[in-house]
Amino acid sequence: MKRSGAPKRRKGLERNTPMVNKTSFQRKTEMPRGNGFKRGANPPKKNGRKGRPKTAPKTAIDLAKVRSEGLCEIGLKCFGTAPAVESAHRRGKGSGGVGPKNTTSNTASNLLRGCVACHDFIDNVAPDDAARLGLKVLHGKAHPYEIPVQHYQHGWVLLDNFGGWRAAPEAACTPGALLPVIVCGPWDLLTGGGAVAEVLDRFGHADCCGWAGARDGLLVCGCRSVVCAVEEAS
Structure with a gap:
């Protein structure tokens, strides 16, 4: 069989008019540069307001730290022997709210210093049992400083907003029916x-x-x- 020769190379397409180099897009006015979002700050919500603080103010935490003397105030899991490394809210931020009109969530009377295990226990494992002992305060008309709490070191006490405590009246301290x-x-x-x-x-x-x-x-x-x-x- 006789082989045919290689196909002829076709001529490429040619542009009738040369391409023109256009200038790149330039913004007439520069966009203002902001400080940007900083890590750790409260991200703004869609309505322009800042998000709710992730933790209590340092002042309230410091008062609770002094009151606890460095040991867990809850004691349900560690029996009061573990270092207090976290701040547990008695009335949760979702129940009491924070802000200029209602700041009870971030006061020393609403904070308990606890270890990781005890904090998790009253928040996620047995919040109802914790409420029976005043370790959690349900949403209502009473303020945290008015509700007795079973403090592991001091027994039934009333916490104040200045980092102090005093013994609670016996008539108010029936577990499950706190007054x-x-x-x-x-x-x-x-x-x-x-x-x-x-x-x-x-x-x-x-x-x-x-x-x-x-x-x-x-x-x-x-x-x-x-x-x-x-x-x-x-």
Whole structure:
């Protein structure tokens, strides 16, 4: 068989007009450079507001650190022997909220210093059991500094917002049925005004009929409901 020769090379396409080098796109005005988003800052939300703080203010944490003396205040898993390395919120940030109108979530009375195991236990494993002991405070009208807590080192106490604590009245410390503790002056208890009137209004007893007064350390409404435990102001 006779082989055919190699095919002839065709002529490439030619452009009738030469290509013109155009100038690159240039912005007439420079875009302002910002500082950029810094790692660790609270990212802004779509509505322009900053996100909720990820932790409590350093001042409140420092007060809780001094109060704990470096040991876990919860003690349900470590029995109070482990170093306190985390701050646990008694009332969660989602329940109490933070901000200019409601800052109870980030106060020393709402913080407990704990070890990793105890913090995880009251937050994720047994929050209901923790609430029975005041280690968690459910959403409601009472403030964290009014709810007794079973502190592993000191027993049943009331925490304040200055890093201190005091023994809680026995009448308020029934596990699972904790009562808020309100400080009232003797005149308020006698007349039902002042702090007593504020408490009755806050807990929904302002319109109840009858006399409200203290009996055995408890504030009893005219409807015969126990509203809270009371301490007379010194």
